Amino acid sequence: MKNIYCSYYTNSEPITVYMTKRLELQDGDKVLEPSAGEGTFIESVLNEGKSVEIEALDMNSGAIEILKRKFMHNDQVTLIRETDTLFDSQLDMYMMFSGYYDKIIGNPPYGAWQDYDKRKELKRKYIGYYVKETYSLFLLRCLSVLKENGILSFIIPDTFLFLNMHENIRKTLLKNAEILEILIFPSKFFPGVCFGYSNLSIITLKKTCDEAKALENTIRVIRGFKKAEELPKVLLDEYTKDIQIDTIKQSDIFKNSNTRFLLKDANVKLDLNKAKVTLGDVSDVVTGFYCGDNLKFIRVKDKTVKGSKNYEIINEDEIAECTSLEGIEEKGKKYIPYIKSTSAKRYLRDDDEWYVKWDKDTIAYYNYNKKSRFQNSKYYFKTGIAIPMVKSKTLKATLIQDRVFDQSIVGIFPKNEKYLYYILAYLNSDIVYKMIHILNPTTNNSSNYVKQLPFSIPNENELKIVNELVSKIMNSFEEEAIVDVAQKELNVIFEKKYLKLLA
Numbered sequence: 001m002k003n004i005y006c007s008y009y010t011n012s013e014p015i016t017v018y019m020t021k022r023l024e025l026q027d028g029d030k031v032l033e034p035s036a037g038e039g040t041f042i043e044s045v046l047n048e049g050k051s052v053e054i055e056a057l058d059m060n061s062g063a064i065e066i067l068k069r070k071f072m073h074n075d076q077v078t079l080i081r082e083t084d085t086l087f088d089s090q091l092d093m094y095m096m097f098s099g100y101y102d103k104i105i106g107n108p109p110y111g112a113w114q115d116y117d118k119r120k121e122l123k124r125k126y127i128g129y130y131v132k133e134t135y136s137l138f139l140l141r142c143l144s145v146l147k148e149n150g151i152l153s154f155i156i157p158d159t160f161l162f163l164n165m166h167e168n169i170r171k172t173l174l175k176n177a178e179i180l181e182i183l184i185f186p187s188k189f190f191p192g193v194c195f196g197y198s199n200l201s202i203i204t205l206k207k208t209c210d211e212a213k214a215l216e217n218t219i220r221v222i223r224g225f226k227k228a229e230e231l232p233k234v235l236l237d238e239y240t241k242d243i244q245i246d247t248i249k250q251s252d253i254f255k256n257s258n259t260r261f262l263l264k265d266a267n268v269k270l271d272l273n274k275a276k277v278t279l280g281d282v283s284d285v286v287t288g289f290y291c292g293d294n295l296k297f298i299r300v301k302d303k304t305v306k307g308s309k310n311y312e313i314i315n316e317d318e319i320a321e322c323t324s325l326e327g328i329e330e331k332g333k334k335y336i337p338y339i340k341s342t343s344a345k346r347y348l349r350d351d352d353e354w355y356v357k358w359d360k361d362t363i364a365y366y367n368y369n370k371k372s373r374f375q376n377s378k379y380y381f382k383t384g385i386a387i388p389m390v391k392s393k394t395l396k397a398t399l400i401q402d403r404v405f406d407q408s409i410v411g412i413f414p415k416n417e418k419y420l421y422y423i424l425a426y427l428n429s430d431i432v433y434k435m436i437h438i439l440n441p442t443t444n445n446s447s448n449y450v451k452q453l454p455f456s457i458p459n460e461n462e463l464k465i466v467n468e469l470v471s472k473i474m475n476s477f478e479e480e481a482i483v484d485v486a487q488k489e490l491n492v493i494f495e496k497k498y499l500k501l502l503a
């Protein structure tokens, strides 16, 4: 059952205390909680003891009942209404009158399932914005009903800072608000919520109708928190040694590609403007095949394989060595080796671990089944490089030869074969891992970001040295000491070449 309301209620005092204080509440303020749930933020606003008026909205009737029970006799909570905040007509009116609220605080829904009809309606209303993830629409909506100089504080995933699909919301925020502070911290600080794909953030901003003023503003981005209790300490300017504070001018963010927040990684910043060539210029970067139902069509070597829990074990008699998009010719054979998920080692995969059904009947089924995706099939069975879509502590790039690769893999196919080993070593180097993390700090290596990695074409001598080291690694694959030394040499070579991009 999909979570339609995405009701992760805020149950962390350090978070509510920090956010409420950042609102700088004044007597007479009109405060909005746009996705009020059971009213945690309403309670913390009331605790500030100011004479404010609070309005609470939520689309879940159960939550509204609880709110009414809690606050019906509190004359500071002037409105509790069941409504869809993103479509509410009263808010449409407030927007037309350039805002109504002095302060807005909330934990809007994220990761909530949007059915297709609702997505269509959202697309019509929020033209040009990414509608599959509602938290960014809540930001937009609430900014539109905030008065000039009004303050908003939201706790949301940090993906709006980096991902390409959120570019338009970044532009809107940078031009219409002075972003005062952004705290970034692990989602596990938030009891009950733990999503692997990104960190959480708290953004506090002040609305302005003066674009020049907004662009002049400098944002403080604070990271490195080890526990939730450190968050309110920011209010007192007290920081532990791990805290990292970046100050970024809003106009500078516009200079970055895709208007992305490029945060310093261990005090380094990636200057992509210095890179003339990207990995996408010298290779095709693509995602792989999806059969439509993994458990039905994919088999695993044995149960030692990571992530194999619900998969059936392959019957070895059914494995064929076929490299045709038409399917297996041999009678009785049904599966081919398949590249899926992360590899234990860099450069080469130890053994085939996964198998995908590839007999002619099944291929015919894939072709008409709407869920199967034969995407980028011209690269299947070709020689290239695989990296997993999901990041781990190091980026493990491996050769792909004569295999189909899964959609959980980004396949990199050099346009000029002579760069194959060189790009393989480049992707396995520490500095490239750092660069990809700066490009996209979430846990995803999607092909769009991999393509944007700066690439400096090697001269013949550099190519020769790197090729020799890669051959050495491959030929001594079982001898860890030799592999380690060669990898260290490669790290130094690539660091020398790319360090100038990190300032």
Ligand SMILES: C[S@@+](CC[C@H](N)C(=O)[O-])C[C@H]1O[C@@H](n2cnc3c(N)ncnc32)[C@H](O)[C@@H]1O
Pocket: 004, 005, 006, 007, 008, 009, 010, 011, 034, 035, 036, 037, 038, 039, 040, 041, 057, 058, 059, 060, 063, 083, 084, 085, 086, 106, 107, 108, 109, 110, 112
């Ligand atoms: C993440 S919970 C947060 C609740 C509360 N703000 C808190 O921090 O405890 C999100 C809330 O948003 C509500 N919600 C989801 N989509 C909504 C929408 N389109 N309009 C209004 N409320 C919505 C859910 O019912 C849920 O109560």
